[in-house]
Amino acid sequence: xxxxxxxxxxxxxxxxxxxxxxxxxxxxxxxxxxxxxxxxxxxxxxxxxxxxxxxxxxxxxxxxxxxxxxxxxxxxxxxxxxxxxxxxxxxxxxxxxxxxxxxxxxxxxxxxxxxxxxxxxxxxxxxxxxxxxxxxxxxxxxxxxxxxxxxxxxxxxxxxxxxxxxxxxxxxxxxxxxxxxxxxxxxxxxxxxxxxxxxxxxxxxxxxxxxxxxxxxxxxxxxxxxxxxxxxxxxxxxxxxxxxxxxxxx
Amino acid sequence: xxxxxxxxxxxxxxxxxxxxxxxxxxxxxxxxxxxxxxxxxxxxxxxxxxxxxxxxxxxxxxxxxxxxxxxxxxxxxxxxxxxxxxxxxxxxxxxxxxxxxxxxxxxxxxxxxxxxxx
Numbered sequence: 061x062x063x064x065x066x067x068x069x070x071x072x073x074x075x076x077x078x079x080x081x082x083x084x085x086x087x088x089x090x091x092x093x094x095x096x097x098x099x100x101x102x103x104x105x106x107x108x109x110x111x112x113x114x115x116x117x118x119x120x121x122x123x124x125x126x127x128x129x130x131x132x133x134x135x136x137x138x139x140x141x142x143x144x145x146x147x148x149x150x151x152x153x154x155x156x157x158x159x160x161x162x163x164x165x166x167x168x169x170x171x172x173x174x175x176x177x178x179x180x181x182x183x184x185x186x187x188x189x190x191x192x193x194x195x196x197x198x199x200x201x202x203x204x205x206x207x208x209x210x211x212x213x214x215x216x217x218x219x220x221x222x223x224x225x226x227x228x229x230x231x232x233x234x235x236x237x238x239x240x241x242x243x244x245x246x247x248x249x250x251x252x253x254x255x256x257x258x259x260x261x262x263x264x265x266x267x268x269x270x271x272x273x274x275x276x277x278x279x280x281x282x283x284x285x286x287x288x289x290x291x292x293x294x295x296x297x298x299x300x301x302x303x304x305x306x307x308x309x310x
Numbered sequence: 311x312x313x314x315x316x317x318x319x320x321x322x323x324x325x326x327x328x329x330x331x332x333x334x335x336x337x338x339x340x341x342x343x344x345x346x347x348x349x350x351x352x353x354x355x356x357x358x359x360x361x362x363x364x365x366x367x368x369x370x371x372x373x374x375x376x377x378x379x380x381x382x383x384x385x386x387x388x389x390x391x392x393x394x395x396x397x398x399x400x401x402x403x404x405x406x407x408x409x410x411x412x413x414x415x416x417x418x419x420x421x422x423x424x425x426x427x428x
Binding site: 105 | 371
């Protein structure tokens with residue numbers, strides 16, 4: 061009752077009056093602008109925790125790279141720039157189609173939402189497909205950290221350097237340092253990959269809800285939330301790509 | 311301008327509808343910057359290589375935040391939240407100073423190549 065009294069003294073519309081409300085507006089919000097801001101700031105709060113989550117890994121990376129620069133340069137030659145580059149193109153494209161899906165949701169265009177969500181989901185699967193190929197190569201090269209880890213230095217041309225191929229122990233890169241590089245590589249790209257999978261689940265759920273005209277989808281905000289998340293996943297990759305695939309040095 | 315007009319006549323005024331051309335220009339800029347960062351990675355600028363790569367990555371991330379995530383048209387609170395994530399990360403990066411302020415304990419098998427030669 062006291063809440064009603066406060067609302068009345070402020071000249072606000074009582075919550076029993078739905079006549080002039082947007083049907084998407086929930087009771088606790090004064091207007092749609094406030095409701096939209098609450099959703100967006102709420103999502104950003106989650107993204108800030110995600111930045112912290114990935115942040116410590118970026119700090120672990122920076123620390124180890126500063127300590128062992130030579131080993132990081134040597135180890136990164138095992139990663140294929142083209143696989144990383146194609147995946148960057150795929151993720152940037154999926155971010156564009158996700159932004160277009162959000163626009164379609166704002167305009168309440170069902171067909172456009174379904175089309176752009178489909179392209180985004182396909183891009184996400186393409187990204188994971190290339191990652192699977194890369195991980196499989198690393199497995200066959202014994203570069204998964206663990207008991208079977210066995211690092212062989214490769215020359216700048218991509219083939220095994222003559223000395224290292226004959227006797228890997230002669231390589232001037234300690235196995236432990238190479239293992240740190242690949243531990244960080246698998247942990248960070250793996251965590252990013254998990255986020256891509258979660259994104260696929262979220263977008264597929266939205267696709268089904270929009271397809272069958274679920275009442276929730278009359279409010280564009282659900283697609284907007286998924287969009288913010290997806291763009292965050294894209295940003296993480298924007299940093300992972302140069303840090304792992306493009307380390308310069310002789 | 312007709313697109314802008316359509317936006318204002320759209321029934322819901324509580325949110326801004328992003329323009330298609332803005333999204334495609336952002337996409338083009340992101341692609342260009344990606345090609346630039348790959349091209350620079352094959353050239354040797356010494357220590358500047360890392361700086362260049364990270365500056366380009368920061369510009370790309372900023373473009374995504376401003377245009378794809380539409381923080382540009384967001385409320386002041388949204389902008390504050392987006393900035394907090396970055397500032398907080400920089401604060402956390404200060405942890406690094408702790409590692410470099412103390413002597414390192416060598417672990418057998420994990421030495422850097424330079425310490426091996428001593």
